[in-house]
Amino acid sequence: MPGPVYHPVATGIASDTVTQHAGPASIVLWGGWFCPFTQRTWAALEAKGIPYQYREVNPYLKEKDFIDISPHGLTPGLQVDGRPLHDSTVINEFLEEAGSALGAHPAVPSLWPNSGDGPYEKARARLWIDHVNKAAVPAFIRLLQAASPPSQAAALAAWTTALDHITAHCQGPFFFGNEISLVDLAIAPWAVRDFILCEKRGFRRDQVSGWTAWAEALERHPAVQRTTSNRDKYLEFNQTFMRNEDHSAVAKAARAGEQII
Structure with missing residues (x-):
């Protein structure tokens, strides 16, 4: 296996897709426990209360299914009703902007600054x-x-x-x-x-x-x-x-x- 040794994340999520909870949109986060960029988006999903599935991936293998989601072969990748997105910064802004349509918890504050301007x-x-x-x-x-x-x-x-x-x-x-x-x-x-x-x-x-x-x-x-x-x-x-x-x-x-x- 190319690259470093892989381990399950502390929460017990390993290499299989794990369903967190169902929601109005089908969201799959392709990520790696080791990757800080993955954690950015993973934490955004958790902060917004957006339903998602987590799929652990080895980006070093450059498998076609993952490259179709993230063309550079970098984690994280996101599928929203089968449509791909990549780049943690772009994904996080999307999650904030589309949060209500994605099933975000209604009581969660915006991730944008809350000011008059x-x-x-x-x-x-x-x-x-x-x-x-x-x-x-x-x-x-x-x-x-x-x-x-x-x-x-x-x-x-x-x-x-x-x-x-x-x-x-x-x-x-x-x-x-x-x-x-x-x-x-x-x-x-x-x-x-x-x-x-x-x-x-x-x-x-x-x-x-x-x-x-x-x-x-x-x-x-x-x-x-x-x-x-x-x-x-x-x-x-x-x-x-x-x-x-x-x-x-x-x-x-x-x-x-x-x-x-």
């Missing part, structure tokens, strides 16, 4: 998600990949700078206040996984003002907790990055300084 705040949220995608996530991965002390120091500085830029605008406990948002879901999987940087790369949460409180709030949110897997397995999986084994398109893009999709 909706279009402006949506645009601002998209800019912060773009910052996470283009600055924070690549810096996280490059820090994992950094082998020598000088490269680790440079990568750690890039990671803390990227974090500091966004935490300075976090209203607390979540980015826009009391409710979790699409911005929070964009960065939550890396809050869940930053213990690896603490253990292996000398990072401390208190190096970035406001990150400890925000990260802890993200980790405590039920949608994040329900989609988080075993820490030891996360560490085992991420050893491939720390050994600079470029199994994944994400690792290759980070090494080359390219955009991570």
